[in-house]
Amino acid sequence: MNLIDYVTGHVERGACQCGQCIDAVKNPESKQPKGHTADLMFFKVKMVNNPDATEFKSLAKREFPHWFDGREHSYLQTGGDIGDQGLALITMGLGKLLGVWELLTPNSLLPFIDEGMKMEMAGKGYISIKAKKED
Numbered sequence: 001m002n003l004i005d006y007v008t009g010h011v012e013r014g015a016c017q018c019g020q021c022i023d024a025v026k027n028p029e030s031k032q033p034k035g036h037t038a039d040l041m042f043f044k045v046k047m048v049n050n051p052d053a054t055e056f057k058s059l060a061k062r063e064f065p066h067w068f069d070g071r072e073h074s075y076l077q078t079g080g081d082i083g084d085q086g087l088a089l090i091t092m093g094l095g096k097l098l099g100v101w102e103l104l105t106p107n108s109l110l111p112f113i114d115e116g117m118k119m120e121m122a123g124k125g126y127i128s129i130k131a132k133k134e135d
C-alpha cells in the first residue's frame with residue numbers, strides 16, 4: 001500500500017454530513033465537532049472508511065520523512081513531493097483530521113482578514129502542515 005492509495009481510499013471532498021455536523025448548520029465553523037471536516041480553503045474534506053492514524057503516519061513517514069522535521073511544508077512543496085497539488089491537499093487534510101500534524105491556513109491563522117485576501121494567500125502557497133519533530 002502506498003500513501004496515495006491509502007489517502008484516496010480514506011478521504012472524500014466535501015464537509016462531513018454526520019448528524020452532529022448537519023445539526024450545526026447555522027454556524028458550522030464554530031459548532032461542528034473537531035476532527036470531522038478539514039478546511040483546505042479551495043475545498044473541504046472528510047474521512048471515510050475509518051482511516052487509522054498510525055497506519056497513515058507510517059506510510060507518510062516512509063515516503064516523505066522530511067514532512068516530520070518539525071518545519072512547515074506548504075502544499076507547493078508537498079504537491080511537488082507527490083506530483084499533484086490536489087492529492088497533496090487531501091493528504092494534508094487527512095493528516096490533520098487524524099491528528100498527525102497541524103494544518104495552517106489563512107482561515108485557521110488569520111480568520112479576521114477578508115475572504116479575497118485569504119484566497120490570494122492560499123493561491124500563493126499559504127496552506128501548510130506542521131508535524132511535531134521526531135527523532
Ligand SMILES: [Zn+2]
Nearest residue numbers: 016018021036
Ligand atoms: Zn460530522
